[in-house]
Amino acid sequence: MTGRSARRILGWAVSLLTIAGAGLVLLPYFWMVSSSLKTQDEIFRLPIEWIPRAPQWANYPTALARFPFEKYFFNSTLVAVAVMASNLFLCSLAAYGLAKFRFPGRESCFRAMLSTLMLPLEILLVPTFLVVRQLGLLDSYAGLIIPLAVDAFGIFLMRQYIMDLPDSLIEAARLDGCSEFGIYWRIILPNCRPALAALAVLSFRENWDQFLWPLLIASKESLKTFPLGLALFEGSFNASYHEMMAAAVVGMVPMILLFLLFQRAFVRGITLSGLKE
């Protein structure tokens, strides 16, 4: 009897700890939103004011008026959508080729592609910059988008999924006289919707957030992305933290919405890539 009640108390304690931990994880967001609604004098005031007495909603328009944030927002979205679209197409096409066809050198192809996972842009920054410069793509949307158009991660994720599709599906379509590209387009793609959704969400999230690459190759104001704009904002209005937090909240909202709407796809993407192999 005492063993059972002790176990129950332990269970409650662990649950409480889990909830407290969640609070701790969320604290930075809460503080960010709270500070974005304070006056400059209030942000560093002690004792800590968790909730501002008079919310300063005007901080938002003031902060956003300091920089062409709509332009940055547009650029980030454009880059993210273009990179996502090309990844969805090229990665699923390559994954289909790797998963359902046999040709000499297929395994080495796949291995070579996978090996690029350890060569992310951050590690190849200098030479990629030089290649893009040789191609004359500095300071252009093409330069922001094309180097990111294929990510081996997408090929890996799609291949995992396509391998599990039954071959009979493809053979039946082939017997019906469907063209090879038609099989990919009309049979394979509709059947991998869950994997495509997962890849779409992960890719959009990652690429909306591009910062380093635009920092290097987009010197024109009209090409800057939202994260880059935020970083510049921080550099130029160092003291006005309340406005910076307001701008940061605006930058966070699309991500949070995306995450809440597509939570399943997010988790599936992370799972698909991690679980198997």
Added chain:
Amino acid sequence: MAKPGDEAVSDGLASAPPAIPQRRTAARPRHLSIEQRLRWVGFLFVLPALLHLALFKFYPMAQALLLSLFRYDLLSPPRFAGLGNYRALYENPLFHQSLGVSVKYTLGVAIPEWFLALGLALLLNRAMAGRGVIRLAYFLPIAMSQIVVALVWKFLYHPHGLVNGLLEMASIGRINWLSEEATALPALMAIGVWRGVPLFSVVYLAGLQAIPGEYYEASTIDGAGPWQRFRYITLPLLRPTMLFVIVVSLLMAMKFFTNPLVMTEGGPNGTTRVLPYFIYETGFAFFRMGEAAAASSVLFALAFLFTLVQFRMLRRETAE
């Protein structure tokens, strides 16, 4: 349409190594040509992605290795320097410091992630009220933009920010987190862990949920306690997931330098100048492209080493 026999044969077709051709039936000439055509189709499907990766991964990597043997400032043409860049790095105390900082940062972020993420996944896998909402709360940092993270934490670590405010209320006193040599790097590590743990606990959680419940039931009937169930069922079955987490977390921490760039500019006194940041600075602030390329090659070598170790372990794993 699909007979079970069909499945087995076509399965063999899809997974057989390409070196050993398997004919489905005694081949008539017509079939052979279709098979040959299909080979080309498969290759053509792979080709665009392959060309892209060749142009933006393999060619740059080869170029970096080549460039590391030259002096190049982007303006005047490159001049051959032999191993001069590597010697310059070897003699540059800042490079040694940066290598040390990178190792410390990578291990200091990745190792806590392995354990905390597993712990969190175990907590979130328990049956409890409101589990969905609690999971969501923990997973939200995954969605945070890296610059937003950097700005918010810079604000939290501000000499008069929330972290010091809480310390002061507990009468501990304030610390200049980001401007003192002893605390700057650990402060950045803490952010890395805060951001990485949710991501990897999603991976662990998926691994945990893939373990059949019957295993636990059977072992409970046989009298196994919670620790024994964890030790002899959960841990062994999670091994592939763990390997994945270990390598990805190491690679992620190794390449990361947004926070040093935005929050500390590598300071104070270079204590947060991780290797990718050193490369970025050498190349794009001092325009010593050759030396930056040489440092990149060192970074490739490290990434390659980590990955190689993982593939070795994975192969042993699958061979068992």
